[in-house]
Amino acid sequence: MEENVRYDPKALRVFMERVFLHFGIPENDARLATDVLAYSDEHGIDSHGIARLKTYYGLLRAGRINPKPRVKLIREKHAVVQVDGDNGLGLVVGPKCMDIAIEKAGNYGSGSVAVCHTNHFGAAGYYPLMAVKHDFIGMAMTNTSKGVAPFLGKERMLGTNPVAMAFPADKEPTVLMDFASSTVAYGKVEIARRAGKKIPEGWCLDANGDATTAPEKMINGGALLPLGSSREGSGHKGYCLAGMVDILSAVLSGANWGPFAIPFAIDTVGGGRQVGKGIGHFFSAWDVDGFREVGEFKQEMDQWVKTLRASIPLPGEAEVLIPGDPEWRSYRERTKSGIPLQGEVVADLKAIAQETGIAMPHRTS
Structure with a gap:
């Protein structure tokens, strides 16, 4: 499965807005919801952006969220x-x-x-x-x-x-x-699972209360x-x-x-x-x-x-960061080169596109 394929930020916004409109969400609300999700992807917070669209889609489809509150x-x-x-x-x-x-x-x-x-x-x-x-x-x-x-x-x-x-x-x-x-945010454990990577020590426990570096052991009965x-x-x-x-x-x-x-x-x-x-x-x-x-x-x-x-950074570190620096840097980079999406996220979007008839967003790479 392809990993980290880049997509045009504006195209992702259009796709998300159309998904929300598909459920009868008023246009202004659909645009607002899209803006919140797009903020995450555009600012490097991959755990809270379009990767979450599948869950919102499922909740709306199941009638568990009011589309017109x-x-x-x-x-x-x-x-x-x-x-x-x-x-x-x-x-x-x-x-x-x-x-x-x-x-x-x-x-x-x-x-x-x-x-x-x-x-x-x-x-x-x-x-x-x-x-x-x-x-x-x-x-x-x-x-x-x-x-x-x-x-x-x-x-x-x-x-x-x-x-x-x-x-x-x-x-x-x-x-x-x-x-x-x-x-750590739960979404980062999900990202590691999708990528087939281990997580650092100190993030999670398994179902027995023991420390674990395996994302699936936290997800299946463990705890952050x-x-x-x-x-x-x-x-x-x-x-x-x-x-x-x-x-x-x-x-x-x-x-x-x-x-x-x-x-x-x-x-x-x-x-x-x-x-x-x-x-x-x-x-x-x-x-x-x-x-x-x-x-x-x-x-x-x-x-x-x-x-x-x-201030003086630690040995091996280039600089001391200010809170917000990672977000602003990601925004400058991603609005130019596109939003990187993991293969599993892309597969979720394709499934939504097929079910709704909404065209997939176009790629930048």
Whole structure:
């Protein structure tokens, strides 16, 4: 099977949008969902882009996601809001809720939205960048279906529960921090499995609770580890971070938390006990102008970036990176040379194309 064949970014966007339209998703929502997925592929986050289209497609085909959700404000008090996503695509519900947080920040200096009854929302980093466009600081997080063992445990109890923040700068690129609270995102284990490669030690446990470097042993009954992995690596810190994300995203919003979060994979049987609605997200935005003059802050951010970038790298390393550097570099490279897709992902797209009659996107290599 061919590996890492490159496809035109615009052609991939057209393909994804047509797939969403195929299920009756309104045009603006289809374009929005496409933009969230395309962001991942174009910025080098291969685990959260078009590789996930097969799962969204399966959920929509099975009627497990509402293609035309009516996002509803359930509770509101000044700058904070609780939202019900009406079981819509997280790729659609998420941006709409981030817009609410941004609007609140414009009115009150800050805004926070906790949303339940939603689904997987793609790469967390997409959302705080929406706030940066307004010279705001942005933050987004979400709980996900269980896949991570708690600190000193071996049973899947928490999701990878990512969190992202973005800070505007002046002449330097936006500082973007986007990471899972587990040692690694589940999608990277899937990428290694598709490529027939081993994974590094410290990422995962097998079904017996033993460390493993075999992706399939984690996938088949094992668990990811929290950030830090072990007692020696201070794995309790990742565990606490995952707990914070779970509570803000799900307990606060009324979504399913911890091991009760609904599964994202279409081939997962049932969802077991439910303690809320869907999964949850949490979004916040802060108006920099409420803290200090925006221009001064952005210039100071430039100095922050330059100072860290000028620090001495480890032996053998070319440079010290700034959070967001890998994403911006991938974007510059991939918008020119195309998006590399693994053979299994291409096969999934061909199956979708055959079933829907939508033409496959064209390749650049």
